[in-house]
Amino acid sequence: MLKLLGVPAWQAEGAERPLPTTLPGCLLIHLACAGQWVERGQLAALFWPDAEREQARHHLRVNLHRLRQWLDGIGQGDALLAERQRICLTLPGDLALLEQACLEADGAALLARPAAAWLQGFRSDGLDTFWAWADGHGARLQRRWDDAARRALQRAGSAAWRAPLRALLDDGPAPWQTDDDALCGRAEWLGRVRRETAPALVLLGEAGVGKTSVLKAAFPGAPVLQGREGLAQMPYRPIVELLLPRLDVLRALLRQPERGLAAYRLDLARLLPELAVDEPLPPLDALSARARLLEGLARVLEALGPLLLVDDLQWVDTASLELLALLSHRGRLRWRGAARGEELPADHRQWLARQQDLRCLPLPGLALEAVQLLLGRAGQDAADAPALLAASHGNAFVLGELLRARADGVSVSPRVHELLLRRWQALSAAARGLIGAAAMLARPLPLAVLGHVAAVPDAELLTAARQALEAALLREEPDGALQCRHDLVREAVLAVLPAFEAQSLRQRAALALGARPEGAAEPLAVAALWQAAGETQTALAWLHRGAAQQKLRGRYEEAQALWQRIAAESREPALALQARLSLAECALLHDLPAGRQALQQVLALAGAVADPAQREQIEGQALAGLVDNAVFSGDLAAAAALAERLRPLLPRLPLAERCNACEVLIELAMREPDIPAAWALLGQLRQLAPARPTLLSYEGQIHWFGGQVRAARDAFELLLARHPDYCRGLTIESDLGVMLQALGDLPRAEAMARRSLQSWQGVAHTETLSLLMLGLTLTSAGRYGEARGVLDQALALGRAQGSALFEAEALTRRARLYWQSGCIELAEADLAAAEPLLAGSRDPLRVSHLSWLRGLVREARGLPPDPALAARVRALLPRSQHPLLLIRLARLDGLAGDVAAAARQVAIARDAGLLEPLAEGLLLQASGLPAQEARPLLLEAVELAQRQGFVELLGRADAALASTGR
Numbered sequence: 001m002l003k004l005l006g007v008p009a010w011q012a013e014g015a016e017r018p019l020p021t022t023l024p025g026c027l028l029i030h031l032a033c034a035g036q037w038v039e040r041g042q043l044a045a046l047f048w049p050d051a052e053r054e055q056a057r058h059h060l061r062v063n064l065h066r067l068r069q070w071l072d073g074i075g076q077g078d079a080l081l082a083e084r085q086r087i088c089l090t091l092p093g094d095l096a097l098l099e100q101a102c103l104e105a106d107g108a109a110l111l112a113r114p115a116a117a118w119l120q121g122f123r124s125d126g127l128d129t130f131w132a133w134a135d136g137h138g139a140r141l142q143r144r145w146d147d148a149a150r151r152a153l154q155r156a157g158s159a160a161w162r163a164p165l166r167a168l169l170d171d172g173p174a175p176w177q178t179d180d181d182a183l184c185g186r187a188e189w190l191g192r193v194r195r196e197t198a199p200a201l202v203l204l205g206e207a208g209v210g211k212t213s214v215l216k217a218a219f220p221g222a223p224v225l226q227g228r229e230g231l232a233q234m235p236y237r238p239i240v241e242l243l244l245p246r247l248d249v250l251r252a253l254l255r256q257p258e259r260g261l262a263a264y265r266l267d268l269a270r271l272l273p274e275l276a277v278d279e280p281l282p283p284l285d286a287l288s289a290r291a292r293l294l295e296g297l298a299r300v301l302e303a304l305g306p307l308l309l310v311d312d313l314q315w316v317d318t319a320s321l322e323l324l325a326l327l328s329h330r331g332r333l334r335w336r337g338a339a340r341g342e343e344l345p346a347d348h349r350q351w352l353a354r355q356q357d358l359r360c361l362p363l364p365g366l367a368l369e370a371v372q373l374l375l376g377r378a379g380q381d382a383a384d385a386p387a388l389l390a391a392s393h394g395n396a397f398v399l400g401e402l403l404r405a406r407a408d409g410v411s412v413s414p415r416v417h418e419l420l421l422r423r424w425q426a427l428s429a430a431a432r433g434l435i436g437a438a439a440m441l442a443r444p445l446p447l448a449v450l451g452h453v454a455a456v457p458d459a460e461l462l463t464a465a466r467q468a469l470e471a472a473l474l475r476e477e478p479d480g481a482l483q484c485r486h487d488l489v490r491e492a493v494l495a496v497l498p499a500f501e502a503q504s505l506r507q508r509a510a511l512a513l514g515a516r517p518e519g520a521a522e523p524l525a526v527a528a529l530w531q532a533a534g535e536t537q538t539a540l541a542w543l544h545r546g547a548a549q550q551k552l553r554g555r556y557e558e559a560q561a562l563w564q565r566i567a568a569e570s571r572e573p574a575l576a577l578q579a580r581l582s583l584a585e586c587a588l589l590h591d592l593p594a595g596r597q598a599l600q601q602v603l604a605l606a607g608a609v610a611d612p613a614q615r616e617q618i619e620g621q622a623l624a625g626l627v628d629n630a631v632f633s634g635d636l637a638a639a640a641a642l643a644e645r646l647r648p649l650l651p652r653l654p655l656a657e658r659c660n661a662c663e664v665l666i667e668l669a670m671r672e673p674d675i676p677a678a679w680a681l682l683g684q685l686r687q688l689a690p691a692r693p694t695l696l697s698y699e700g701q702i703h704w705f706g707g708q709v710r711a712a713r714d715a716f717e718l719l720l721a722r723h724p725d726y727c728r729g730l731t732i733e734s735d736l737g738v739m740l741q742a743l744g745d746l747p748r749a750e751a752m753a754r755r756s757l758q759s760w761q762g763v764a765h766t767e768t769l770s771l772l773m774l775g776l777t778l779t780s781a782g783r784y785g786e787a788r789g790v791l792d793q794a795l796a797l798g799r800a801q802g803s804a805l806f807e808a809e810a811l812t813r814r815a816r817l818y819w820q821s822g823c824i825e826l827a828e829a830d831l832a833a834a835e836p837l838l839a840g841s842r843d844p845l846r847v848s849h850l851s852w853l854r855g856l857v858r859e860a861r862g863l864p865p866d867p868a869l870a871a872r873v874r875a876l877l878p879r880s881q882h883p884l885l886l887i888r889l890a891r892l893d894g895l896a897g898d899v900a901a902a903a904r905q906v907a908i909a910r911d912a913g914l915l916e917p918l919a920e921g922l923l924l925q926a927s928g929l930p931a932q933e934a935r936p937l938l939l940e941a942v943e944l945a946q947r948q949g950f951v952e953l954l955g956r957a958d959a960a961l962a963s964t965g966r
Contacts, residue, residue: 002032002093008122010074017074021122023047024067026130029119031080031089033137035096039086049129049197050331098141102148128306132194132218139187183217184377185370186210189363193218193336199328200358202313204341207487208397211338211363212311219336222307227315228443229487232345234524234546235319235555236271238310239297241444245479246304247274253303261303264296266725270552271297281552282693282729292728293553298326302333310337312487314344319555321351328357365394374403397486404472417492423471424493430456430464434482435473436497439490440505440529441513444481449516453508506533514542523549540570544579551586560586574614577602581621592633593802599625617657620649624661631667632765634805636842639668659689666698670705671843673880678702693723697730704739705845707882710913713739727759734760734770741777742884744915744948749777768797768806772813779817780916782951787817808837809846815853820952824860831857844880848873852888855895865896883912887921899928919944919953923960931964938964 001011008019019025044056071077081088118138203211225238269276371385392399433454451461468474475485484490510529527542547562566579584598603622609615623646630639662685669678700715716736737752753774760766771794778787791814798806811834818827851869870892886908894901902924909918922941926934938961945954
């Protein structure tokens with residue numbers, strides 16, 4: 001006989017063989033309980049819900065084979081019947097005896113059942129869906145036994161088993177009972193929810209009907225995302241509430257390399273600053289911030305467990321909905337939600353309708369039988385069940401309040417608000433104040449915060465809190481925070497608060513929340529409270545902070561919408577201009593002309609700000625933005641003029657704005673170039689913010705513009721090694737690629753360019769930089785078709801941004817590609833188009849690049865050298881001694897007949913480590929020498945070009961070497 005009431009085992013001839021706590025053992029239990037044919041697909045879905053259909057069926061075949069081997073060992077191999085589409089197991093067992101006893105309501109037989117737990121001691125890790133089924137089946141057994149035992153008692157008379165059966169019923173649940181019975185009338189729904197295999201499920205119903213109770217009973221211990229009324233505009237607020245108490249767990253997960261979460265630590269720190277205390281975060285762009293934060297959060301929630309609960313979905317913000325959609329799409333975690341169907345906003349309804357992996361189920365009210373059972377448990381007359389059901393409409397929370405009222409001797413009322421308010425009004429003024437504060441704030445908060453909002457003296461706080469908890473109007477969270485026991489409590493209290501008291505509560509609540517530490521700040525929630533209190537202008541100031549928080553988290557569209565509202569509605573000139581300034585800064589990376597125009601308008605209106613400090617701050621921010629805009633537009637003269645206006649303001653700017661202005665001035669100084677000034681500004685920046693992540697980046701850039709290419713590479717290598725996470729906020733990969741290409745390491749340069757394109761996908765500014773560098777690298781490698789496509793894309797992006805700098809750079813690099821591949825007329829056309837874009841430029845590297853290429857194209861067309869080209873480059877020498885400039889000048893001098901120019905090029909390139917111009921210089925130097933003297937130079941050029949992958953140079957070197965009689 002198969003024993004499942006107790007320790008599962010096969011019993012035969014007085015001996016027992018325990019069931020193995022393995023997957024085949026679980027299969028045996030399920031088939032034995034079914035007692036009939038079971039579809040193979042149903043079995044596969046139960047045990048492997050996340051596997052592909054064919055893979056799940058393969059797992060089923062393997063484990064059925066193992067089960068048959070075990071049955072053969074006990075001599076019952078024939079009990080397992082298998083067909084193509086279904087399976088059946090026929091084994092005698094104690095469940096059949098229990099079923100017979102229940103059918104006959106045989107009290108003696110019921111008492112003869114072993115007083116042991118259902119599947120006692122039979123548990124294993126994993127197989128969540130099976131254990132959910134097993135717990136539900138145990139609950140059904142208990143209900144069958146209870147009903148049969150009561151029927152047996154009714155007809156027992158003086159039978160000997162009446163007293164022990166009565167005692168067993170009075171003592172409480174049988175040993176195999178589960179917590180499911182605590183939810184009267186919900187056993188079927190518990191099983192249904194547990195069996196559901198869809199990636200996402202939402203129970204719909206009115207407040208208090210029992211949606212959350214069903215989910216928490218079905219999946220005890222599962223983490224819960226809690227929506228909050230009034231906080232639907234705060235991105236990821238439910239996620240923050242879930243993860244804050246689990247920071248230690250999260251830190252441990254981040255330290256586990258197999259989880260792959262470490263790379264997302266700084267992204268998560270934008271939401272949870274505690275993960276990077278005192279560690280500055282790199283700036284992020286619109287697309288990568290949002291995408292990486294979503295990916296990081298999804299991985300964290302998946303690491304917390306296989307299932308997630310979502311309560312009050314109707315109040316969950318759109319950012320969290322986006323995360324839930326990602327979770328169901330990934331399919332590694334199932335989530336189960338509860339929502340008030342009639343309160344779902346229109347956009348939430350549309351979102352639910354779009355989710356292909358989500359199923360919605362309406363949860364009905366309790367049935368009459370459940371009300372009768374509740375009355376029986378409460379020791380009340382079950383005859384009143386119809387009246388209570390009519391008064392509560394099956395709403396579990398309302399029914400509980402009505403039963404409480406009956407127990408207290410209060411007449412039954414159909415209005416639960418009246419019951420709640422009667423209890424609330426019976427409390428002390430301090431307790432009522434705490435409940436009112438909790439109702440207004442609508443989220444768990446420490447007692448001290450609630451007391452401050454309610455203006456309850458410290459001496460009365462604990463007593464008042466105890467009264468509110470004993471009255472079941474407040475509840476305590478695991479971390480000690482307090483909130484209303486149910487939304488119906490909150491709604492009832494808010495409905496009767498006098499207007500003046502509600503406004504006072506809102507004001508004090510806004511002040512209390514606004515005074516919380518930076519990491520716990522909720523600027524949008526504070527703004528909502530000020531708005532509700534009628535203080536619209538104060539609310540706009542907090543909206544400005546909330547918009548900055550949204551931008552930090554990658555919610556650029558929401559941030560821009562808030563700033564647009566502030567700019568339109570604020571009567572405070574400083575705040576309105578700050579909002580317009582923030583909007584202008586958003587345009588800098590994708591539309592330079594639009595950003596420039598917006599910044600100029602803000603600067604023109606700054607004089608309207610009365611407060612000198614605020615006026616200077618706005619002027620400083622606007623000027624810094626304009627300098628940055630001019631630098632990347634290629635207008636260094638305009639940038640220098642704006643910088644002269646910015647510098648006097650530096651000492652009076654706040655720290656953040658001053659650091660930003662220093663970085664902008666460094667960008668300008670490097671390109672003028674004024675390298676000593678750039679180093680001096682970097683020194684100031686180090687004093688102001690020694691932990692700022694951009695310090696090492698600017699050190700590498702200054703080295704590059706100063707001509708120390710190896711030092712620049714080393715700085716970026718160090719930055720990449722120390723802060724790989726910053727690649728989504730700083731252009732580390734692109735900048736390092738520039739150095740690697742210049743030093744001749746083409747494979748790594750290409751890899752860095754492609755990594756940068758992936759890191760900054762969708763950000764036009766950085767994509768253009770990365771494409772320009774990739775195009776140059778591919779040109780050096782002789783991959784002309786790929787290089788042409790890349791440079792065409794860079795040119796289109798540069799023009800779309802309105803950047804003459806990017807457009808000229810793309811044209812000159814494409815001209816080099818054309819020259820190198822023999823398309824001289826196309827090269828000449830691109831150089832002609834680039835010339836006016838750089839006509840007023842003072843940038844030594846770009847101007848020398850253009851002049852050098854024009855000289856090479858003239859030579860290719862058989863035209864005499866143009867002395868003006870070399871003169872133009874030579875005029876740049878007082879401003880820069882960059883080795884690339886010196887090499888280009890040497891090449892132009894060589895075209896003009898300077899026989900020593902090639903040797904100078906070789907010496908400069910060798911000293912700087914620039915391998916491509918070194919190989920070219922060796923070829924040029926060899927071209928004027930006898931064959932015997934030229935061979936060593938050509939051999940070195942061949943070896944160098946072959947090793948580094950300089951395809952065009954290798955072809956020229958091989959041809960030259962062959963002409964010497966190799």
